Amino acid sequence: MLDRKFIVENAALVKENCARRNSKADIDRFVALEMDRRKKQQDVDELNRKANEKASSIGKAPADQREALKAEGRALREQCDAAKEELAKLDAEVDGLQRSIPNMSHPQAPVGGDDQSNLEIKKGKHAPPKFDFKPLDHVQLGEKLNLIDFDAGAKTTGAGFYFLKNDAVLLELALQQYAVNMLMAEGFTPTITPDLARNEVLHGTGYIPRGPETQIYSIADSDLSLVATAEITLGGYFADTILEEEQFPIKMCGISHCYRTEAGAGGRASRGLYRVHQFTKVEMFAFTTPEQSDEMLEYFRDLECRIFDGLGIAYRVVDTATGDLGGPAYRKYDLEAWMPGRGNGGEYGEVTSTSNCTDYQSRRLGIRYKKKGEKGTHFAHTLNGTAVALSRAIIAVLENYQQADGTIVVPEVLRKYMGKDKIGG
RNA sequence: GGAGAGGUGGCUGAGUGGUCGAAAGCGCCGGUUUGCUAAACCGGUGUACGGGUCACACCGUACCAUGGGUUCAAAUCCCAUCCUCUCCGCCA
Numbered sequence: 344m345l346d347r348k349f350i351v352e353n354a355a356l357v358k359e360n361c362a363r364r365n366s367k368a369d370i371d372r373f374v375a376l377e378m379d380r381r382k383k384q385q386d387v388d389e390l391n392r393k394a395n396e397k398a399s400s401i402g403k404a405p406a407d408q409r410e411a412l413k414a415e416g417r418a419l420r421e422q423c424d425a426a427k428e429e430l431a432k433l434d435a436e437v438d439g440l441q442r443s444i445p446n447m448s449h450p451q452a453p454v455g456g457d458d459q460s461n462l463e464i465k466k467g468k469h470a471p472p473k474f475d476f477k478p479l480d481h482v483q484l485g486e487k488l489n490l491i492d493f494d495a496g497a498k499t500t501g502a503g504f505y506f507l508k509n510d511a512v513l514l515e516l517a518l519q520q521y522a523v524n525m526l527m528a529e530g531f532t533p534t535i536t537p538d539l540a541r542n543e544v545l546h547g548t549g550y551i552p553r554g555p556e557t558q559i560y561s562i563a564d565s566d567l568s569l570v571a572t573a574e575i576t577l578g579g580y581f582a583d584t585i586l587e588e589e590q591f592p593i594k595m596c597g598i599s600h601c602y603r604t605e606a607g608a609g610g611r612a613s614r615g616l617y618r619v620h621q622f623t624k625v626e627m628f629a630f631t632t633p634e635q636s637d638e639m640l641e642y643f644r645d646l647e648c649r650i651f652d653g654l655g656i657a658y659r660v661v662d663t664a665t666g667d668l669g670g671p672a673y674r675k676y677d678l679e680a681w682m683p684g685r686g687n688g689g690e691y692g693e694v695t696s697t698s699n700c701t702d703y704q705s706r707r708l709g710i711r712y713k714k715k716g717e718k719g720t721h722f723a724h725t726l727n728g729t730a731v732a733l734s735r736a737i738i739a740v741l742e743n744y745q746q747a748d749g750t751i752v753v754p755e756v757l758r759k760y761m762g763k764d765k766i767g768g
Numbered sequence: 769g770g771a772g773a774g775g776u777g778g779c780u781g782a783g784u785g786g787u788c789g790a791a792a793g794c795g796c797c798g799g800u801u802u803g804c805u806a807a808a809c810c811g812g813u814g815u816a817c818g819g820g821u822c823a824c825a826c827c828g829u830a831c832c833a834u835g836g837g838u839u840c841a842a843a844u845c846c847c848a849u850c851c852u853c854u855c856c857g858c859c860a
Contacts, residue, residue: 381818384817384818385818385819385828388818388819388829388830391829392828392829395841398839398840399786399841400840401840401841402786402787403787413840415840416839419840420839719815720816
């Protein structure tokens with residue numbers, strides 16, 4: 344979320360930003376309510392001061408005066424309680440509005456209402472493969488080679504779930520190792536995170552469990568949800584912590600399962616593994632100072648490119664338009680890999696995404712840092728990026744590396760992890 | 769799951785319901801001393817919000833796991849929740 348003071352002092356800017364981002368957040372109302380809240384806070388402080396004063400005078404007063412003083416104290420405390428109640432109401436309302444306001448946007452992010460305005464900024468090292476046969480999509484390949492079983496997933500769990508089988512399992516593990524090894528070499532601390540998180544942490548990272556359009560599965564009778572990405576748990580890792588400036592940048596990566604309800608996502612190009620309720624992901628995360636975060640975003644983007652260049656898969660990178668950024672992101676790059684089985688004769692499909700969330704998440708999560716020799720604290724910047732989303736990476740590998748004889752060549756970089764150079768045949 | 773113990777400042781650890789934002793020690797920062805380092809000594813050392821200031825200073829309020837309650841007054845009493853530790857049981 345944005346800083347309250349910032350919103351009040353820059354209401355025009357924030358409003359403009361909301362317009363670019365397709366956000367209906369009511370800034371005028373926020374400002375008015377926040378001013379009321381501040382005034383009420385002052386009232387409460389003043390009443391508290393008086394009541395405290397009264398209370399401490401009672402301890403020193405002679406016994407015969409105490410009853411009278413107590414009555415006065417009681418009256419003050421009642422007034423104070425009433426004011427507090429009003430304050431709490433105002434605060435809740437302000438908070439609700441504040442959460443609904445999206446992050447500010449990078450000045451160079453393309454302006455536009457939706458993903459049609461996303462700007463392609465580069466292509467990968469490799470061109471899409473040319474086939475002298477009609478390529479299959481991953482669902483057909485998965486079935487032919489006995490790699491993915493959607494029917495069994497539907498039977499045990501429901502539509503949108505699946506079993507990976509045989510070499511698909513090795514492929515998934517190989518992709519994980521490939522990504523994690525690269526990240527470790529880059530100085531990331533590898534983690535395997537919890538797959539569930541407290542709702543408070545979800546909120547802090549900008550995910551809304553139990554909202555009307557939520558993507559999140561909630562656990563009944565608890566305040567836990569299944570995570571939609573390790574971004575949630577990694578972001579929460581340093582919640583309510585004051586770090587030292589010298590500790591930055593902190594780079595972590597996390598392997599987790601990701602659970603998404605995909606409410607209202609039916610009907611789109613979501614065949615097979617593309618849009619599923621559960622998948623595994625290796626996620627990158629960084630905590631930085633404000634000065635470091637722009638550069639870190641470029642670095643994350645570069646790593647994502649290296650991962651797909653290394654796999655020998657064609658892709659393009661898009662700079663996400665303001666209207667398509669979501670709440671927390673200040674700037675976001677998506678990497679879209681070539682998927683020969685998608686659409687009519689192949690299409691690009693999103694495989695990774697990296698965002699600079701500036702202090703939007705850390706403000707709510709309470710991730711702060713101190714500068715040496717300076718009073719007070721600053722909010723850290725947080726960034727996240729997909730190293731590899733296994734479900735979609737598997738689509739890309741299967742479809743791009745399929746052969747005329749129905750087998751699939753294992754990308755060079757994965758062979759040492761898979762222990763073989765070919766799937767099927 | 770059962771039985772117990774406990775959660776206090778960066779850490780360790782005191783704290784009779786009023787004088788406690790909280791003793792003491794450690795750490796850290798600044799200073800003195802000193803060939804250098806160390807030691808010793810002196811001083812300082814939480815966060816947020818609001819007021820105040822050119823900026824400091826300063827003032828107010830809140831925070832002793834979290835949320836409620838009792839009371840004029842709660843770190844201290846009561847209840848609930850969460851977390852940690854020990855023992856027992858169960859279990860991959």
